[in-house]
Amino acid sequence: MLDQDNTALVQVRDLKMHFPIHSGLLRRRTGAVKAVDGVTFDVMRGETLGLVGESGCGKSTCGRAILRLYDITGGEVTIDGTAIGQMGQGALRPLRPTMQMVFQDPQASLNPRMTVEAIIREPLDEHTRMTGAEKADKVAELMDAVGLNRRFAKRYPHAFSGGQRQRIGIARALALNPKFIVCDEPIAALDVSIQAQVVNLLEDLQEKYGLTYLFISHDLSMVRHIATRIAVMYLGRIVELAPRDALFGDPLHPYTRALLSAVPEPDPTRARARDRIVLQGDVPSPANPPKGCNFCTRCPAVMDVCKQVEPTYQQVQPGRFVACHLYETTGTADPTAGHPPHIS
Amino acid sequence: MPDGAMPLAGAASVLDVRNLKTVFRIRGGEVHAVNDVSFSLKAGELLGVVGESGSGKSVTMMSLLGLLPMPPAEVRGGTVRFEGQDLLQIGAEDLRRVRGGRIGFVFQDPMTSLNPVFTVGMQIMEPLRTHMGLSKTAARARAQELLELVGIPGAKQRLDDYPHQFSGGMRQRVMIAIALACDPQVLIADEPTTALDVTIQAQIIELMLELRQRLGMAVIWITHDLGVIAGIADRVMVMYGGQVVEHAPVKELFANPQHPYTRALLTTIPRISGARAHRLTVIQGQPPIMGAAPTACPFRDRCDVAIPRCAVENPPRFDLGGGHDAACFVAKGAV
Numbered sequence: 001m002l003d004q005d006n007t008a009l010v011q012v013r014d015l016k017m018h019f020p021i022h023s024g025l026l027r028r029r030t031g032a033v034k035a036v037d038g039v040t041f042d043v044m045r046g047e048t049l050g051l052v053g054e055s056g057c058g059k060s061t062c063g064r065a066i067l068r069l070y071d072i073t074g075g076e077v078t079i080d081g082t083a084i085g086q087m088g089q090g091a092l093r094p095l096r097p098t099m100q101m102v103f104q105d106p107q108a109s110l111n112p113r114m115t116v117e118a119i120i121r122e123p124l125d126e127h128t129r130m131t132g133a134e135k136a137d138k139v140a141e142l143m144d145a146v147g148l149n150r151r152f153a154k155r156y157p158h159a160f161s162g163g164q165r166q167r168i169g170i171a172r173a174l175a176l177n178p179k180f181i182v183c184d185e186p187i188a189a190l191d192v193s194i195q196a197q198v199v200n201l202l203e204d205l206q207e208k209y210g211l212t213y214l215f216i217s218h219d220l221s222m223v224r225h226i227a228t229r230i231a232v233m234y235l236g237r238i239v240e241l242a243p244r245d246a247l248f249g250d251p252l253h254p255y256t257r258a259l260l261s262a263v264p265e266p267d268p269t270r271a272r273a274r275d276r277i278v279l280q281g282d283v284p285s286p287a288n289p290p291k292g293c294n295f296c297t298r299c300p301a302v303m304d305v306c307k308q309v310e311p312t313y314q315q316v317q318p319g320r321f322v323a324c325h326l327y328e329t330t331g332t333a334d335p336t337a338g339h340p341p342h343i344s
Numbered sequence: 345m346p347d348g349a350m351p352l353a354g355a356a357s358v359l360d361v362r363n364l365k366t367v368f369r370i371r372g373g374e375v376h377a378v379n380d381v382s383f384s385l386k387a388g389e390l391l392g393v394v395g396e397s398g399s400g401k402s403v404t405m406m407s408l409l410g411l412l413p414m415p416p417a418e419v420r421g422g423t424v425r426f427e428g429q430d431l432l433q434i435g436a437e438d439l440r441r442v443r444g445g446r447i448g449f450v451f452q453d454p455m456t457s458l459n460p461v462f463t464v465g466m467q468i469m470e471p472l473r474t475h476m477g478l479s480k481t482a483a484r485a486r487a488q489e490l491l492e493l494v495g496i497p498g499a500k501q502r503l504d505d506y507p508h509q510f511s512g513g514m515r516q517r518v519m520i521a522i523a524l525a526c527d528p529q530v531l532i533a534d535e536p537t538t539a540l541d542v543t544i545q546a547q548i549i550e551l552m553l554e555l556r557q558r559l560g561m562a563v564i565w566i567t568h569d570l571g572v573i574a575g576i577a578d579r580v581m582v583m584y585g586g587q588v589v590e591h592a593p594v595k596e597l598f599a600n601p602q603h604p605y606t607r608a609l610l611t612t613i614p615r616i617s618g619a620r621a622h623r624l625t626v627i628q629g630q631p632p633i634m635g636a637a638p639t640a641c642p643f644r645d646r647c648d649v650a651i652p653r654c655a656v657e658n659p660p661r662f663d664l665g666g667g668h669d670a671a672c673f674v675a676k677g678a679v
Binding site: 191 | 396617623630631646
């Protein structure tokens with residue numbers, strides 16, 4: 001977080017990830033779930049970009065598509081100067097060490113039949129030519145780094161608690177000295193008192209190894225704590241992207257405002273005095289998004305134009321991007337023009 | 345809106361639980377999930393129950409309704425007074441009449457608690473027909489009324505839909521409609537919004553508060569989210585290691601937490617507004633697994649103010665005045 005410089009490590013341009021819907025007797029393609037539908041942003045070196053949104057908004061799909069766990073439908077992803085958007089999986093393989101992922105559910109993402117040592121060593125087996133002794137040293141070093149007792153190296157995942165299992169997942173992601181880690185809801189499955197332990201660990205590791213995070217979460221309070229900049233997604237698109245303090249202090253997009261006001265505050269006086277914006281209705285289906293602005297069906301500030309024309313995602317203030325007709329100006333409509341400024 | 349519903353201090357309690365103990369027998373031992381839990385619920389109030397997974401909050405509520413599979417569960421002691429009878433002593437048939445009738449409940453996951461092969465209408469009509477003996481037509485009319493009450497648009501048509509045709513938030517509304525079917529005096533809601541997104545959670549909270557005001561029922565709301573509790577509860581009970589460690593009126597609890605666990609919980613969660621901590625405060629270690637009845641404070645290993653006495657004696661709930669109590673020697677000053 002501290003040695004962050006002003007260049008982008010990851011550039012995402014108009015990323016699209018559509019999943020086909022097949023139906024009928026002949027399983028013909030009859031439509032598509034537009035899980036991610038034209039997303040553009042940068043992740044700066046050493047920063048934590050928070051990606052928030054409700055379930056089904058496409059935030060996890062976005063994270064996975066950036067790491068090319070899918071064959072993307074359109075757009076481009078550049079990681080550390082290499083365009084990987086259209087690359088084949090074979091060509092991607094040597095690049096995998098630089099980009100890693102920490103998954104939400106450590107119970108499901110760790111093989112129950114492998115020991116902790118084997119789990120953490122597996123990426124080393126696959127991607128390096130280290131000797132057995134070197135690997136053993138590295139595994140021990142990683143276990144120390146994430147705060148796991150070395151004596152438990154021969155145990156299986158079931159013998160660990162949720163927080164410790166998440167540490168195993170983090171150690172494994174760190175094994176190949178990555179530059180970029182996508183953390184997909186890494187604390188969502190953990191108890192409140194354990195969440196802080198894992199978040200502090202992620203922050204320590206970022207400082208120690210100069211890591212860049214894309215932190216995907218639905219927990220806005222936690223994102224406010226960990227992220228330097230935050231992107232808010234709704235129905236496959238980014239509606240707002242801003243530095244942390246700007247986003248929480250002065251949210252621009254009506255959806256961001258509603259989302260922030262819906263977060264329960266652990267303070268009885270404040271929680272009851274607050275003007276809460278309660279959104280009506282549910283999120284529309286990404287297979288059949290509304291015409292015009294995606295949010296027009298629930299927006300408290302909806303205008304006629306919103307139901308017809310899709311708003312442009314554009315920079316409205318230095319470093320602040322919004323896709324909303326309320327802020328539509330004649331100014332630059334190109335969100336890629338100019339990098340977001342340096343945040344300290 | 346949540347304010348003003350604070351019941352009078354002298355209001356009669358509708359549910360009174362004393363010294364409840366529940367044990368699970370597992371291979372090679374026992375788990376003491378609920379240890380000597382006592383609380384009472386006054387008419388019309390909202391009691392928040394906070395705790396992490398394994399703290400015993402759900403098992404407590406399930407024990408008093410006889411919803412736990414026995415074995416492996418075993419209720420070892422205690423009394424549960426409700427409408428002049430002890431729910432732990434009455435037979436299964438009598439208990440069934442209370443459950444879903446005078447005491448309604450809403451569970452966390454509306455997908456797994458609704459039956460996927462029956463229409464929503466049939467599931468709302470079931471308690472109406474079994475508990476209240478309504479005819480099919482009357483039950484259907486009432487079911488429609490209930491769906492309207494919980495804010496489901498097009499209630500009449502939607503009675504014939506199946507659960508999978510509803511979104512998560514709408515399913516939870518259906519669950520609430522079922523729970524309210526027989527005009528319960530007490531509603532037990534176990535993490536009713538945990539599986540929902542924040543904007544949907546806000547809708548459900550608003551609905552529950554409005555219904556509670558309108559129907560005048562008492563609510564027990566179980567959650568791990570202190571933020572939710574702060575916004576809705578009149579009183580709060582904090583559970584840890586199968587026991588109540590602190591209990592106070594909501595404003596008092598958040599302004600003046602006395603148990604080290606409550607204090608730690610409140611500092612470990614990041615806030616959406618106000619000053620941002622540079623680093624989160626951590627509660628070291630893991631929650632305990634109660635292999636035996638507690639003989640010491642269950643929080644002592646993670647506590648930063650523990651004294652030698654905490655390791656040899658389990659602190660009782662000391663009355664701190666003003667309806668506030670905490671199970672801590674240090675809070676009591678009994679060092």
